[in-house]
Amino acid sequence: MREEAAGLRAGVAVATSNFPPVEWDRLLAVRPSLQRNIVKPRGWLRYPYPFLYGQIDPALFPVADWRECSRKALSVLDVRDWTQDLIDGDDPLLIEQIRTRLLPRRGVMADESEIMVTLGAQQALSLLAELLVGRDTEVGIENPGYPDARNIFSIKTSRLRLLTVDEHGLMPGEAFANCAVVYLTPGHQCPTTAVMPLDRREALLAGAQRTGAVLIEDDYESEIPSGSDTARALKSFDNGERVVYVGSLSKILAPGLRLGYIVGSPALIREARALRRLMVRHPPTNNQRAAALFLSLGHYDALVRRLGKALKERSEIAAHALARHLPDFDVRGAGRGSSFWVTCPRQTDTRVLSEMAREQGVLIEPGEIFFGDARPPRNFLRLAFASIGTERIEPGIKTLAAAARSYENGAPQ
Amino acid sequence: MREEAAGLRAGVAVATSNFPPVEWDRLLAVRPSLQRNIVKPRGWLRYPYPFLYGQIDPALFPVADWRECSRKALSVLDVRDWTQDLIDGDDPLLIEQIRTRLLPRRGVMADESEIMVTLGAQQALSLLAELLVGRDTEVGIENPGYPDARNIFSIKTSRLRLLTVDEHGLMPGEAFANCAVVYLTPGHQCPTTAVMPLDRREALLAGAQRTGAVLIEDDYESEIPSGSDTARALKSFDNGERVVYVGSLSKILAPGLRLGYIVGSPALIREARALRRLMVRHPPTNNQRAAALFLSLGHYDALVRRLGKALKERSEIAAHALARHLPDFDVRGAGRGSSFWVTCPRQTDTRVLSEMAREQGVLIEPGEIFFGDARPPRNFLRLAFASIGTERIEPGIKTLAAAARSYENGAPQ
Numbered sequence: 001m002r003e004e005a006a007g008l009r010a011g012v013a014v015a016t017s018n019f020p021p022v023e024w025d026r027l028l029a030v031r032p033s034l035q036r037n038i039v040k041p042r043g044w045l046r047y048p049y050p051f052l053y054g055q056i057d058p059a060l061f062p063v064a065d066w067r068e069c070s071r072k073a074l075s076v077l078d079v080r081d082w083t084q085d086l087i088d089g090d091d092p093l094l095i096e097q098i099r100t101r102l103l104p105r106r107g108v109m110a111d112e113s114e115i116m117v118t119l120g121a122q123q124a125l126s127l128l129a130e131l132l133v134g135r136d137t138e139v140g141i142e143n144p145g146y147p148d149a150r151n152i153f154s155i156k157t158s159r160l161r162l163l164t165v166d167e168h169g170l171m172p173g174e175a176f177a178n179c180a181v182v183y184l185t186p187g188h189q190c191p192t193t194a195v196m197p198l199d200r201r202e203a204l205l206a207g208a209q210r211t212g213a214v215l216i217e218d219d220y221e222s223e224i225p226s227g228s229d230t231a232r233a234l235k236s237f238d239n240g241e242r243v244v245y246v247g248s249l250s251k252i253l254a255p256g257l258r259l260g261y262i263v264g265s266p267a268l269i270r271e272a273r274a275l276r277r278l279m280v281r282h283p284p285t286n287n288q289r290a291a292a293l294f295l296s297l298g299h300y301d302a303l304v305r306r307l308g309k310a311l312k313e314r315s316e317i318a319a320h321a322l323a324r325h326l327p328d329f330d331v332r333g334a335g336r337g338s339s340f341w342v343t344c345p346r347q348t349d350t351r352v353l354s355e356m357a358r359e360q361g362v363l364i365e366p367g368e369i370f371f372g373d374a375r376p377p378r379n380f381l382r383l384a385f386a387s388i389g390t391e392r393i394e395p396g397i398k399t400l401a402a403a404a405r406s407y408e409n410g411a412p413q
Numbered sequence: 414m415r416e417e418a419a420g421l422r423a424g425v426a427v428a429t430s431n432f433p434p435v436e437w438d439r440l441l442a443v444r445p446s447l448q449r450n451i452v453k454p455r456g457w458l459r460y461p462y463p464f465l466y467g468q469i470d471p472a473l474f475p476v477a478d479w480r481e482c483s484r485k486a487l488s489v490l491d492v493r494d495w496t497q498d499l500i501d502g503d504d505p506l507l508i509e510q511i512r513t514r515l516l517p518r519r520g521v522m523a524d525e526s527e528i529m530v531t532l533g534a535q536q537a538l539s540l541l542a543e544l545l546v547g548r549d550t551e552v553g554i555e556n557p558g559y560p561d562a563r564n565i566f567s568i569k570t571s572r573l574r575l576l577t578v579d580e581h582g583l584m585p586g587e588a589f590a591n592c593a594v595v596y597l598t599p600g601h602q603c604p605t606t607a608v609m610p611l612d613r614r615e616a617l618l619a620g621a622q623r624t625g626a627v628l629i630e631d632d633y634e635s636e637i638p639s640g641s642d643t644a645r646a647l648k649s650f651d652n653g654e655r656v657v658y659v660g661s662l663s664k665i666l667a668p669g670l671r672l673g674y675i676v677g678s679p680a681l682i683r684e685a686r687a688l689r690r691l692m693v694r695h696p697p698t699n700n701q702r703a704a705a706l707f708l709s710l711g712h713y714d715a716l717v718r719r720l721g722k723a724l725k726e727r728s729e730i731a732a733h734a735l736a737r738h739l740p741d742f743d744v745r746g747a748g749r750g751s752s753f754w755v756t757c758p759r760q761t762d763t764r765v766l767s768e769m770a771r772e773q774g775v776l777i778e779p780g781e782i783f784f785g786d787a788r789p790p791r792n793f794l795r796l797a798f799a800s801i802g803t804e805r806i807e808p809g810i811k812t813l814a815a816a817a818r819s820y821e822n823g824a825p826q
Contacts, residue, residue, distance in 0.1 A: 020625075022654045024680040027593065027627060029547040029569075032687035040500060067487045074480045086669070087453060119532070119693040126692040134442040152691050156442075180440065214440060241435045256499070256698035267437040274445035278565050279539040280532040280693065285669035287697055 035151045038369050041358075044387070048361040049396030053339050053384035054255060060307060060386070061254055065299040066290070073289040088277035090117040091288035097295035098247070098261050106222055107236030108245060113266040116273055119258040119283050121220055121248040125149055125183070127272050127279070128216055128244060128262070129156050132181050140179035142170050144370035144380070146190045146218070149183050162372045165189060167332075169196035172203050181214050186234045188221045191370045191382050192341045193333030201234050208242050218246045221337045223304050224311060241265035249291060251338070251386075252304060259283060259291055311338050314385040314393060321394045322383075325401035339384035341367070348407070350381040357403040362396055448564045451782050454771075457800070461774040462809030466752050466797035467668060473720060473799070474667055478712040479703070486702040501690035503530040504701035510708035511660070511674050519635055520649030521658060526679040529686055532671040532696050534633055534661040538562055538596070540685050540692070541629055541657060541675070542569050545594050553592035555583050557783035557793070559603045559631070562596050575785045578602060580745075582609035585616050594627050599647045601634045604783045604795050605754045606746030614647050621655050628656045634750050636665045636717050637724060654678035662704060664751070664799075665717060672696060672704055724751050727798040727806060734807045735796075738814035752797035754780070761820070763794040770816040775809055 044050045045058075095115050103110055118124040125148070133139055133156040141150055143162035154160055161179055164171045169189045176182060184204075186196035196204075208215050217234045235245040245263040253259065262272060276282065294300055312335070319334040322342075330343040344350060350366040357364055367380025385393060457463045458471075508528050516523055531537040538561070546552055546569040554563055556575035567573055574592055577584045582602045589595060597617075599609035609617075621628050630647045648658040658676040666672065675685060689695065707713055725748070732747040735755075743756040757763060763779040770777055780793025798806060 022627065022678060023625070024678065024684075028544055028681075028684060029550065030544060030688070031684060032691055033684050035687065035691075037690075042502070063487060067484070070483050070487065071480070074476060074483065089455070119697075122691070123693045131441055131443060137442065148691065155691065212436070214435065241437075255694075258694060258697045265435060265437065268441075271437075271441060271444060271446050274448065275443070277450075278445055278448075278535070278561065278568065280536045281668075281671060284532075284671045284697055284700055287700065 030155055032151070032155065035154070036147065036369060037151065038147055038365065041363065044363055047358075047363050049392055049399060050363045050387050051365075051383045051385060051396065052363050052387045053365060053382055054251075056254060056386055057389055059389065060310060062299060062303050065297075065303070066253075066294065069290040069293040069297065069299070070286075072293050073286055086282045086285060088273040088282065090282060091285055091292055093292035093296070094288045097292050101295055101300070102223070102247065103263065105231075106219065106247075107232035108263060109236075110263050114263055114269055116262050116269050116276065117283050117288060118260045118262055118276070119280065120250050120255070121218060121246050121260040122148060122152075123258075123276075123280075123283075124246040124260050124262045125152050125216070125218070127275055128181075128246075129153050130275060131268070131271055132214060133157050137181060138179045140176055140182040140213075141372065142184055142189065143372050144191055144367065145183070145372070146185065146220075147369050149218070150372055153181075153183065160372065165192055165194065167192075167194055168200055169194040170200075170204065172200065172207050176204075176207060176213075177211050179211075179213050181216065182208070183216045183218065184234075185218045185220060187217075187219050188224075188337050190218075190220065191339070191367065191380075193337055193339065195336070196234075201237055205234065205237055205242065209240070213242075215243045216246060217243050220246075220248055221251055222247055223249075223252045224308060224337055235263065241268070244268065252300070252307060253291065253294070257287055257291070259287060310390070311386060314388075314390055315340075317390065317393045318383070318385050318397065321397035325398050326404060329404075338386040339382055342381045342383055344379045344381065344404075346379055348404075349378045351378065353404060353407050354381065356407055357400050360399045360403050362400045362403065364400065443568055445564070445568065448567075449560065449782060450564065451560055451778065454776065457776055460771075460776050462805055462812060463776040463800050464778075464796045464798060464809065465776050465800045466778060466795055467664070469667060469799055470802055472802065473723060475712060475716050475719075478710075478716070479666075479707065482703040482706040482710065482712070483699075485706050486699055499695045499698060501686040501695065503695060504698055504705055506705035506709070507701045510705050514708055514713070515636070515660065516676065518644075519632065519660075520645035521676060522649075523676050527676055527682055529675050529682050529689065530696050530701060531673045531675055531689070532693065533663050533668070534631060534659050534673040535561060535565075536671075536689075536693075536696075537659040537673050537675045538565050538629070538631070540688055541594075541659075542566050543688060544681070544684055545627060546570050550594060551592045553589055553595040553626075554785065555597055555602065556785050557604055557780065558596070558785070559598065559633075560782050562631070563785055566594075566596065573785065578605055578607065580605075580607055581613055582607040583613075583617065585613065585620050589617075589620060589626075590624050592624075592626050594629065595621070596629045596631065597647075598631045598633060600630075600632050601637075601750050603631075603633065604752070604780065604793075606750055606752065608749070609647075614650055618647065618650055618655065622653070626655075629659060630656050631659045633659075633661055634664055635660055636662075637721060637750055648676065654681070657681065665713070665720060666704065666707070670700055670704070672700060723803070724799060727801075727803055728753075730803065730806045731796070731798050731810065734810035738811050739817060742817075751799040752795055755794045755796055757792045757794065757817075759792055761817075762791045764791065766817060766820050767794065769820055770813050773812050773816050775813045775816065777813065 040052055095112055129152045137157050138159045139153045140161045140163045142165050161175045163175050170184045219233050235243040248260040322331050328345055331340050333340040354364050354366050365382040368376045368378055453465055508525055542565045550570050551572045552566045553574045553576045555578050574588045576588050582599055583597045632646050648656040661673040735744050741758055745754040767777050767779050778795040781789045781791055
C-alpha cells in the first residue's frame, strides 16, 4: 500500500522535495496538546482494579433497553426525521424530555427556547467559553476544580482566577466579586464532593446579581442520587438569567454517547445555537432520538434507580474497606456520587503512590491535576467506583493499602 | 407547570427582582447569530419540490443496512468498546476503514497518526480555524464559496481574502500568495461545481510550497461519482504536509449522523485531538462503530453505487428539464455531484424568484449567500436534486419555469 502510494506520487510533476517542511510551531495559533490533563490508561478495562472516574462498568450499561430504543429510532417515520441535517436545531422530542422529565427534578423550569442539546457537558462549557470569554475576561474557577474547565477557559483568557473551595464548596469573596464569569459545581463539587449549603447558594447568587457576573453551574452528577437535602440546582433559585445550567447524560447513560445540555436565557441560547451550528451543526440526530425514546419509555428512570442502588452499595463497600485498610486516609464523599476525595498523610506524593499501585493492578487518580496552583499539593487522590465491579472493590483497596505500606517504607520522605 | 415554577421560586429567600437583567449584549464576546447563513425552511420535506442542497431524500437512506450495523454495534463485545469515554481517541475500526477503503480511492495514503474523525466536515473546519487562524492571520477563501467556511474563519480573523473562482475553480494569483491559510474545494467547487484541472492543482500546490501557506482541501462531495478524469484529491499530489484534507460521510450516509474526518500531518492531528478533546471529547462512539461496520461489510460501496446511479439519473432529468423549460438559464454541473449552479438572466433577482417559486411549492437556493462581496450579484441560484424524488424533478422545474415567467412579467426591472 505504501509502495503503491510512492508510485502514485512519483508520477506527479510538482517538485516538492526541495521545499522546507511546514513549520507547525510557527503556524499554530494555539497549542492545546501542551495543557495538563487527566490521563487515563487506554487499556484500563484490562486492569483488575480500575478506580477511575467518568468511565462506566460495561455491566451497568442497559444494553437491551438501549437496543430497543435504537431499533425504534430506525422506524421509517423516525428515519425521516433524524437522517436530515437540522442545521441549528435539535430533536424536539429530546428537548421535551429534558424539559419535562429531567429539569423539574432539579427544580428547574424552562421552556423550549431556553434549552439546547450538546455533545456532553464538555461541548456546553466550550461553547459558553467561546461566547462569554474574551481575551481579557476575568473568569473564576474552583480550586481544586475540574481540569477540563480550567483548560477550556484558559485557551480563551489569561485572566483565570482560582477561587478557594472549602468543605461547603466554592467560597464567595473578593476574588469572586471581580469575575465576569464563574464556573462552579455546587451540587457535588468536583473533585471534593462537597454539596453547597442553601445559605451559601443564596449568597453566591446575590453576589452575582450585584456584580453582574454570569454563573455557569455544572450539574455534572445531577442524576446520581446524592442522599443530601439540597437536591435542587442553583439554577432553580435564579429568578433572572444569572445562572447558566449545564447538565449531562454521560454519567448515567454512557459517556461514549456524548449527550448533554445547556439551559439559559433565550438570548444566550440563540447565540449558542448559531455557534454550535458553525462548530458541529448539531449532536447526531439518531442518538438524540434514541435518548428521547429511552427517557420517554421510562428506561432512564429505571436506570437511575438501578445505578443509584449499585453506586450506593459500592460506595458503602469502598468506604468500609478504606476505613479498615487505610485508616490514616481521610475520605470525603461517602453516600453520594460516584467517587471519593481522599486526603493522604501530608508527606505522601500520590503521583508516586498511583504508579506503585498501578504495578499491582490498581488504578487511582492523583489529585494534583485538579489544582491550578503553580505548586499544587501532592497528597490528594480521587477514587471512583462506577468503573469497577462491586466484588473487586474490597480486594482492590486491600491491594492499594499494601502499595501504600511499601510506599511508606521505601519512599524518599 | 409555569405556575408551579413560580410557586417554587416564590419560596426562595433571595430577592432578585430589584436587580437589573443580564446585559447579554455587553457580555457576549462573539455574536454568531448575526452572520448571514443559508436558510432552509424547517418543513422542507412537506414541500412538493424541494431542490435543496445537503439534505437527503429519506428514500435513499439504507435503513435495513444501517439497522444491521447499529444492531451489531450493540453486541456485548462492541458495547464494551463504545460505551467508554475515549477522551481524545477514535474508534480504531473506523480509522482503519477510512485509511484503507475511503482515502485510497482519492489517491491519498495516510497512516493512523494522520487521521482524526470529526462531527462532519463542519467540525473539521472549525477545529482547523481555531488551530491555524489567529486574530491577524490572512485566510483565503473561494468567492463564490461555502458560506459556512466564510463564517467559521471570520469569527477568528478580520483578514479574510476573497479569492476569485473561474470555470476551473480557485485562481492562483497575488491575493493567494499573501495568505497563510487557504480554504478550497478543488474536487467540486462549492457552489459552481467546477472541477479543478491538473495543471492548476500543480500550480496552486507549488505556490503554497513557495509561500509556506497551508491549503485546506474540503473534498465534500468526494464519494459522489463525478464522471470527471480528475478523480484524485489535491492531497494526493502533496509530497509534504502542505495540504490538510477534509472528508465527509454526510453526503453519502446521512447528514444527521455527523461523521467526517481530517487527514494531515501528525503534528497537526495531535493538536487537533487535544482541541477536540476540549470541545466535545470525540464524536459519539456508537455511531463511529456502526459506520465502521457499515464500511467494512461493503454496505457503503453498494450505497455509493446506488446513490451515484440515482443522482446521475436525477441530474440528467433535471438538466433536460431545465434546457426545455428554462432555456435562457445557464446551467453548470450536469453529470457530476448533487447540484447545479445556475446563472439566470442578468436582471433576475433570485431572492424574489425563490420566494415566488416557494409559493408554488418549489424550493431553490438564491446564490447571493455564496458571495462574500459587499454587493453580491443576485442572478445566481443553486439547484440540488439529492433531496427530491426522481419523478418530482420534471414537474418541479416546470413549476419553477412558470414562476420565472410570472417574475419576468411582474418584477420591477
